[in-house]
Every structure is written in structure tokens, then in C-alpha cells.
Amino acid sequence: MHPNDPKLRSFIAVDPSSDFPIQNLPYGVFFTPEQPDLRVGVAIGDFVLDLAVLEAAGLLRIDGAANVFAKPSLNAFMALGPKVWTKTRARISELLRHDNPELRDNADLCKRALVPQNFADMHMPIAVQGFTDFYSSKEHATNVGIMFRGKDNALMPNWLSIPIGYNGRASTVVVSGTPIRRPRGQLKPPTADAPTFGPCKRLDFELEMGVVIGQASAMGEMLTEQQAEKMIFGFTLLNDWSARDIQAWEYVPLGPFQAKAFGTSISPWIVTREALEPFRVKGPVQNPAPLPYLQQKGAQNYDVQLAVDLKTETMKEAAGICRTNFKYMYWSSVQQLVHHASSGCAMNVGDLLGSGTISGPEKTQRGSMLELSWGGTEPLDLGNGVQRSFLEDGDSLTMRGWCQGDGYRIGFGEVEGTILPSV
Amino acid sequence: MHPNDPKLRSFIAVDPSSDFPIQNLPYGVFFTPEQPDLRVGVAIGDFVLDLAVLEAAGLLRIDGAANVFAKPSLNAFMALGPKVWTKTRARISELLRHDNPELRDNADLCKRALVPQNFADMHMPIAVQGFTDFYSSKEHATNVGIMFRGKDNALMPNWLSIPIGYNGRASTVVVSGTPIRRPRGQLKPPTADAPTFGPCKRLDFELEMGVVIGQASAMGEMLTEQQAEKMIFGFTLLNDWSARDIQAWEYVPLGPFQAKAFGTSISPWIVTREALEPFRVKGPVQNPAPLPYLQQKGAQNYDVQLAVDLKTETMKEAAGICRTNFKYMYWSSVQQLVHHASSGCAMNVGDLLGSGTISGPEKTQRGSMLELSWGGTEPLDLGNGVQRSFLEDGDSLTMRGWCQGDGYRIGFGEVEGTILPSV
Numbered sequence: 024m025h026p027n028d029p030k031l032r033s034f035i036a037v038d039p040s041s042d043f044p045i046q047n048l049p050y051g052v053f054f055t056p057e058q059p060d061l062r063v064g065v066a067i068g069d070f071v072l073d074l075a076v077l078e079a080a081g082l083l084r085i086d087g088a089a090n091v092f093a094k095p096s097l098n099a100f101m102a103l104g105p106k107v108w109t110k111t112r113a114r115i116s117e118l119l120r121h122d123n124p125e126l127r128d129n130a131d132l133c134k135r136a137l138v139p140q141n142f143a144d145m146h147m148p149i150a151v152q153g154f155t156d157f158y159s160s161k162e163h164a165t166n167v168g169i170m171f172r173g174k175d176n177a178l179m180p181n182w183l184s185i186p187i188g189y190n191g192r193a194s195t196v197v198v199s200g201t202p203i204r205r206p207r208g209q210l211k212p213p214t215a216d217a218p219t220f221g222p223c224k225r226l227d228f229e230l231e232m233g234v235v236i237g238q239a240s241a242m243g244e245m246l247t248e249q250q251a252e253k254m255i256f257g258f259t260l261l262n263d264w265s266a267r268d269i270q271a272w273e274y275v276p277l278g279p280f281q282a283k284a285f286g287t288s289i290s291p292w293i294v295t296r297e298a299l300e301p302f303r304v305k306g307p308v309q310n311p312a313p314l315p316y317l318q319q320k321g322a323q324n325y326d327v328q329l330a331v332d333l334k335t336e337t338m339k340e341a342a343g344i345c346r347t348n349f350k351y352m353y354w355s356s357v358q359q360l361v362h363h364a365s366s367g368c369a370m371n372v373g374d375l376l377g378s379g380t381i382s383g384p385e386k387t388q389r390g391s392m393l394e395l396s397w398g399g400t401e402p403l404d405l406g407n408g409v410q411r412s413f414l415e416d417g418d419s420l421t422m423r424g425w426c427q428g429d430g431y432r433i434g435f436g437e438v439e440g441t442i443l444p445s446v
Numbered sequence: 447m448h449p450n451d452p453k454l455r456s457f458i459a460v461d462p463s464s465d466f467p468i469q470n471l472p473y474g475v476f477f478t479p480e481q482p483d484l485r486v487g488v489a490i491g492d493f494v495l496d497l498a499v500l501e502a503a504g505l506l507r508i509d510g511a512a513n514v515f516a517k518p519s520l521n522a523f524m525a526l527g528p529k530v531w532t533k534t535r536a537r538i539s540e541l542l543r544h545d546n547p548e549l550r551d552n553a554d555l556c557k558r559a560l561v562p563q564n565f566a567d568m569h570m571p572i573a574v575q576g577f578t579d580f581y582s583s584k585e586h587a588t589n590v591g592i593m594f595r596g597k598d599n600a601l602m603p604n605w606l607s608i609p610i611g612y613n614g615r616a617s618t619v620v621v622s623g624t625p626i627r628r629p630r631g632q633l634k635p636p637t638a639d640a641p642t643f644g645p646c647k648r649l650d651f652e653l654e655m656g657v658v659i660g661q662a663s664a665m666g667e668m669l670t671e672q673q674a675e676k677m678i679f680g681f682t683l684l685n686d687w688s689a690r691d692i693q694a695w696e697y698v699p700l701g702p703f704q705a706k707a708f709g710t711s712i713s714p715w716i717v718t719r720e721a722l723e724p725f726r727v728k729g730p731v732q733n734p735a736p737l738p739y740l741q742q743k744g745a746q747n748y749d750v751q752l753a754v755d756l757k758t759e760t761m762k763e764a765a766g767i768c769r770t771n772f773k774y775m776y777w778s779s780v781q782q783l784v785h786h787a788s789s790g791c792a793m794n795v796g797d798l799l800g801s802g803t804i805s806g807p808e809k810t811q812r813g814s815m816l817e818l819s820w821g822g823t824e825p826l827d828l829g830n831g832v833q834r835s836f837l838e839d840g841d842s843l844t845m846r847g848w849c850q851g852d853g854y855r856i857g858f859g860e861v862e863g864t865i866l867p868s869v
Contacts, residue, residue, distance in 0.1 A: 153617055158700060179698050184641050185632055189700040190613035194576055194792040195665050204666040206789035209608055209737065218607050220737045242618050243627040275602050277581060277612040278701025284791035314643045366629035368707035369617040
């Protein structure tokens with residue numbers, strides 16, 4: 024059976040509401056207090072399957088490579104290419120099947136290879152080479168454009184022709200659970216004569232998906248749609264923390280810099296492109312038609328449901344503040360990657376592409392506080408008298424994502440970050 | 447004697463016009479056809495001194511580390527920190543002194559450790575982690591601003607408060623001599639209704655200095671002027687190749703992306719911050735005074751003379767098209783680095799900061815074709831009827847830089863790139 028077959032069952036019991044059934048098998052990097060070496064694992068139900076242990080036991084052989092899982096990142100495995108990714112996923116699926124005794128009936132190996140997720144500390148799954156952030160939701164670009172430049176100039180003239188993006192800062196991409204310190208920066212409200220330097224007052228999140236590039240391309244080389252697609256290893260949830268007041272003053276004419284440099288959080292599990300195959304959908308109609316190099320034949324969007332919860336220090340339970348879907352993106356990840364390489368820009372194993380904030384057509388589908396509170400003019404009511412226009416110290420923000428199958432879900436886990444006060 | 451002492455002489459004869467007297471000792475990474483392993487060397491006169499050979503011979507001991515020079519980049523050495531940099535430079539200077547027999551009288555070791563530069567192939571000296579490009583020449587920003595937005599809006603309101611910069615693409619930073627392929631991209635002249643995709647028609651260079659960061663800072667940490675300065679390992683020449691037509695259409699609102707992603711060239715030798723000490727000068731008066739976090743006490747600019755030569759396929763000799771000086775920069779490298787970390791952005795060993803195009807007050811001191819040909823309206827006359835507004839296929843562009851001492855010069859060598867036709 025194909026690893027995506029809905030009828031597959033693992034010998035480990037997995038609840039239908041779990042993010043990690045046998046049809047998913049996302050990759051991550053973890054360690055345990057007892058064994059602090061970083062290694063690659065796959066999530067299955069409430070467990071992490073330790074691939075380094077399986078490899079050492081001879082149950083998982085990787086063509087042309089050894090020891091690819093006893094590593095602090097997925098980069099070495101990703102570099103082996105899409106054929107190896109497919110073969111490895113199929114073999115892991117086989118090992119976890121309810122009717123395969125190889126691992127199931129080896130109690131000692133099960134004990135060593137299956138680590139309860141409660142006992143595992145998740146680490147950054149990849150060594151990020153370049154981090155690029157796009158701006159590909161038409162709803163988001165329009166909302167922000169109205170607030171920054173008025174209704175008549177909301178969408179820039181180039182937006183419908185180019186998957187607009189900028190290079191972000193790779194050094195501060197961190198894994199879920201890493202606290203985010205409120206940045207300081209230059210602030211100049213429109214009414215002030217001169218800027219001051221101090222803690223950001225309009226701290227925001229941006230709900231995005233991250234695309235993990237698993238293959239390199241050469242400098243001077245362009246990519247076709249087919250080549251680009253095969254370079255995509257998988258997807259994560261991504262929170263592009265943003266300092267709106269720093270951004271407003273610094274961004275002309277070279278774009279966001281310190282407003283986006285203090286932290287970007289990703290979820291620890293990389294859901295493979297292959298696992299998402301059953302959830303492909305067509306994106307919005309692109310009008311005007313993209314230039315030939317950006318045209319795509321297949322359905323290149325994915326139906327991934329997304330939810331954002333916010334919990335302040337005084338709240339007992341988090342409040343949902345956004346429900347949207349990855350499928351709304353105007354430019355697909357493949358189009359973004361094709362455009363990224365179009366000038367001859369070399370891509371590297373471990374490059375991370377942020378989709379851009381994912382907003383939908385409805386008010387509750389907006390993927391940032393800036394949009395949800397409409398620039399702070401319509402504070403969000405979180406219940407019990409708690410309101411928020413932007414994020415305050417101690418606030419914890421969590422993003423979740425999942426594809427809903429028939430009786431199972433391909434989940435992304437979550438990406439969480441709590442705001443620390445400025446130093 | 448201090449390694450910067452003008453009276454120092456090496457046992458290797460060095461012409462006064464050479465870039466590489468004993469007072470310089472810039473670091474690079476090289477290989478030879480006979481020995482293709484990459485290793486670290488120092489330029490002295492017409493030779494490369496092979497530090498891996500010296501280390502293996504026991505003449506060069508690095509505290510707390512072994513084998514730091516038998517490496518494909520300087521990153522491992524840089525990571526050891528400024529005290530080690532100082533000590534190592536002093537020891538190399540000592541070994542090269544005319545009155546020190548240790549290396550001088552060891553004919554066998556000299557033969558193995560001193561490689562004629564003619565026989566050495568220079569490689570990228572560092573593994574670039576992040577590449578950030580600033581925009582810190584007031585003359586350049588004003589010239590470009592006039593052309594893009596008119597005289598009244600030339601300098602953006604934030605320019606005098608912030609060392610404006612953006613994240614560039616690290617994957618395409620290449621060493622001198624690497625050909626640069628003319629990029630393709632979306633072009634939309636103001637008169638066209640819609641963009642087309644094709645080869646760049648306004649290909650440009652940008653004369654910059656690159657600052658090499660040799661120490662890391664933590665996420666969430668700000669830097670003082672003193673901390674920032676100690677993190678700077680050295681300087682290179684940097685050519686930030688630019689596609690002006692792609693840039694004009696893509697850069698709003700998130701800044702340059704593909705227009706700058708196809709290639710950035712650096713010179714192979716990193717001149718240490720220490721070697722430049724005698725050439726410190728004060729920069730332009732900063733008015734208004736920078737915010738406190740950006741204020742600097744010392745003279746943080748450097749008097750580095752810069753020259754750009756252009757040679758077309760039909761020319762026998764290159765023509766000089768620009769002569770300027772690094773000292774004109776409004777924002778210093780230290781101010782750029784302090785600002786870069788001001789939001790809590792982590793810096794890494796191997797980060798590269800471009801100064802921004804270096805233009806001076808005079809017309810001949812402009813550091814880009816865009817400015818030299820005033821947007822193509824005043825083509826440069828290269829002699830014999832050859833004219834250029836922008837770069838054409840087959841053009842070779844060379845930048846050189848040097849500090850002129852009394853009877854010696856601290857030179858940077860050169861950074862060259864030749865334009866290949868678009869694919």
C-alpha cells in the first residue's frame with residue numbers, strides 16, 4: 024500500500040484526532056535528557072520514532088549514505104534527494120504497519136526506538152541556510168496596503184505580476200517554545216518630529232507556512248515548475264514575528280530589516296510534500312495570467328486548516344483569534360521558488376521560504392494582529408474584559424495546522440512563542 | 447616592534463607598490479593544482495604564505511585549537527576571537543621579519559610554505575553565513591534618490607537616523623574572477639503597460655567594502671560600539687552587482703530581491719581590522735546627532751583609496767571610471783553592526799556586511815554606472831569611440847583598494863568579474 028493510503032494502520036495506537044497517524048510521518052530533530060545527542064526522528068501518535076536507532080539496528084538502510092540520522096539537523100538526509108525521501112518514507116511506513124512484525128515484535132528495539140513525545144525535547148529540525156519571506160496572500164497584502172497607503176494604492180502595481188519577497192534573517196529562526204524578547208528599535212510615530220529608541224509598542228505575529236528546500240540549484244540556473252517542486256522537502260508552521268512600529272519607520276526604500284530580524288519561529292515537525300499530496304487544491308484564479316516562467320499546470324496549493332490561539336498571563340485558557348487556510352494563497356510555493364531562482368540565484372539545501380502572512384477573505388481569517396485589530400483601532404476581545412491590539416509581555420501565541428482526511432488528519436503540531444519583556 | 451610598524455621589513459623582497467608588505471598580512475583561502483586541498487594563507491609580496499604548513503611544522507601554535515588553517519574557510523580561525531587574531535598576526539609578522547632566521551633559513555620549509563601567487567588559485571575566504579547590504583553613502587543615496595524620486599524627495603526621511611540596510615542573498619557571494627551571468631527578470635519600463643521577462647538591460651556594479659564579522663552575538667543581545675568593533679575581523683572589496691531595471695519594478699514595498707540575488711563578488715584577501723588601524727579617520731559630521739545607541743567616540747572611518755576599471759572586449763587596456771575613498775561613508779561599519787544587532791538580531795561568525803555603494807562628492811567619485819552615466823543619460827566615454835551607460839556582455843570590471851602609508855601600502859588586491867551573456 025502507498026504510504027498515503029487512508030486504510031493503513033500502525034501497530035502503535037493513534038487517535039483519529041492526532042496530528043501524527045501513519046499517513047503523516049513528519050521529520051524532526053530531538054534529544055532526551057538521558058541521551059542528549061541530537062538525532063532525527065519521525066512523529067507517530069504520541070511517540071517519536073528514533074531513526075538513528077533504526078539505522079544502527081540495520082532496519083533502515085539509506086542508499087549511498089550512512090549515519091544520516093545521527094545528526095543535529097535534517098540537512099544531510101535532505102541532500103540525498105527526492106528518490107531517497109520517497110524510499111525512506113515508504114520503509115518507515117512499512118516498519119510501523121500493524122501487520123509487520125519486524126519492529127513491532129522486537130520489544131527491546133521498540134523500547135529504544137520509540138520515545139514518548141513527552142520525554143523528547145524538540146530541536147530546530149534544519150540548519151537554515153537562507154531565509155526568504157514572501158508576501159503572497161492577496162487578502163493580507165490588500166489589508167496592509169489599505170492601512171499603510173489608503174484604499175486606492177492598497178495593492179502595489181507589481182503585486183499581481185511578481186511573488187513579492189525579501190531576504191529575511193536566518194540567524195534568528197528558532198524552534199517552537201523559544202521565548203521571543205520584545206525588540207527595541209527606532210520608533211517614530213507620524214506625529215513625532217524625530218525618532219526615539221525604545222521597546223517596540225506594536226509587536227505582532229504573522230501566520231505563515233514555511234517551505235523547506237531540500238535540494239540545491241546552481242548559480243546562474245533557472246528552474247522549471249517541475250524542477251522546483253521536486254526540490255521542496257516539506258512544510259512547517261512559521262510565525263514571522265514583526266515589530267510594526269519599527270517597520271513603518273525603517274522600511275523605505277529597502278524593505279523590512281530590524282522589524283523582522285529579532286525572531287522567526289517554526290514548528291519542530293516538517294511534514295513532507297509527499298504526505299500533503301492528497302490535499303492538493305487549486306489556488307485562486309490568477310488574473311492577469313502570470314508570465315510564462317511562472318505558469319503552473321497542476322494544483323499547487325494545499326488545503327491546510329490553520330488556527331491561532333492567544334493566551335495572556337491572566338487567562339486560564341487560550342482564546343482562538345484566527346481560523347484560516349493555506350489554500351487561499353495567491354502565489355503557490357512552487358511559483359515562489361521558481362521566481363526566487365529566476366535571476367540565477369542559487370538555492371541551498373536548508374533554505375527556508377516563508378509563504379507570507381496567510382489571510383482569508385473573512386475578518387476572522389486574518390493572520391496578524393495588525394489586520395485583526397485593524398491597526399489597533401478595533402482591539403480584539405479575548406473574554407473576561409481582556410483586550411489586545413498588539414502582543415503584550417507574557418502573551419503566548421500558538422499556531423496549529425492540519426489537513427483533514429477521512430478519519431485521520433495530517434497535522435503540523437504547533438509553533439508557540441511567549442513574549443519576554445524588553446531588556 | 448608592532449606588526450604595523452612602518453620600519454618592519456620582511457625577508458621576502460616587497461616592492462613599495464605592492465599591496466602586500468609585512469605591515470598588511472591579509473588572510474585568504476587557496477589551493478594549488480599540485481595540492482588541491484583548501485587551506486588558509488597570508489599574502490606577502492608576490493607569495494602566499496601557507497599557514498597550514500607552518501602550523502604542521504610547529505612554527506605557528508594557536509591557543510586552544512589545532513588544525514585551524516587546513517580548512518576550506520577562515521571561519522574556524524575567526525571563531526577563536528580577537529585575542530587570537532592579534533597574537534597570530536604578531537607571530538606571522540615575526541616569522542617573516544628580515545632578521546628572524548626561523549623560517550628564513552629553513553630552505554625546505556620556505557619551499558613548502560611560500561607559494562608564488564601566480565601558482566595559487568584563490569577560493570572564497572569565508573563561508574558566508576548572512577549577507578547584509580547597507581546604503582550608507584550620503585552621496586550615493588542622494589544621487590539615486592534624485593533619479594528615482596526627484597530632487598525634493600531624494601533622501602528618505604529616515605536616512606539620517608538609521609544606517610539603512612537589507613538582507614542580501616548569501617548563496618551567490620563569490621570570489622573575484624568568477625564570471626557573472628547577466629540575469630533575467632521581470633522588466634517593466636514606465637512606458638510599458640505590462641512587464642515582460644527577459645535579460646536585464648541595465649546591468650550595473652556597485653563599489654563597496656565588505657566587513658567580515660568574526661565573532662557571534664546572541665539573539666536578544668544588543669551591542670555597544672566597543673563590542674561591535676571587536677567583532678570585526680577584517681575588510682574586503684565587494685561588488686554588489688545590480689540589475690537596475692529588475693530592481694525598479696520589484697523593489698516596492700519590500701526592497702531589492704532578484705535584482706541583487708544573482709551575484710556579489712568579493713576580493714580573496716581579507717585585510718584585518720588591525721592592519722587598517724594606522725589609517726583611521728573621522729567620517730563626515732553626522733547632523734542630526736545619531737540616537738545614543740549609534741553614537742561613536744572614536745574615528746571609525748578608514749582612509750582607503752578605491753579605483754574602478756572597466757575593460758570591454760574590444761579594448762586593449764582597461765579604462766579608469768571611478769576614483770573614490772571609503773572615508774566618505776556617512777555611517778561607519780561599527781554603526782552598521784550596532785544597528786544590525788539592535789533589535790536582538792543574532793550575528794554569526796562569517797556574516798558579511800556590505801558598506802553600501804561608496805560615492806564621493808565629485809562626479810568621478812561615483813561608485814556605480816547608474817550614477818556615472820546618470821541613469822544612462824550621460825554615457826561614459828571609454829576612449830576610441832567606446833561608450834557605456836550600463837555593463838554589456840564581455841565587459842570586465844575590476845575594483846582595487848589601498849591605504850597609502852609612507853613608503854608602503856596596505857592593499858586589498860582586486861575583485862574582478864566578467865559579464866557572461868544571459869542563458
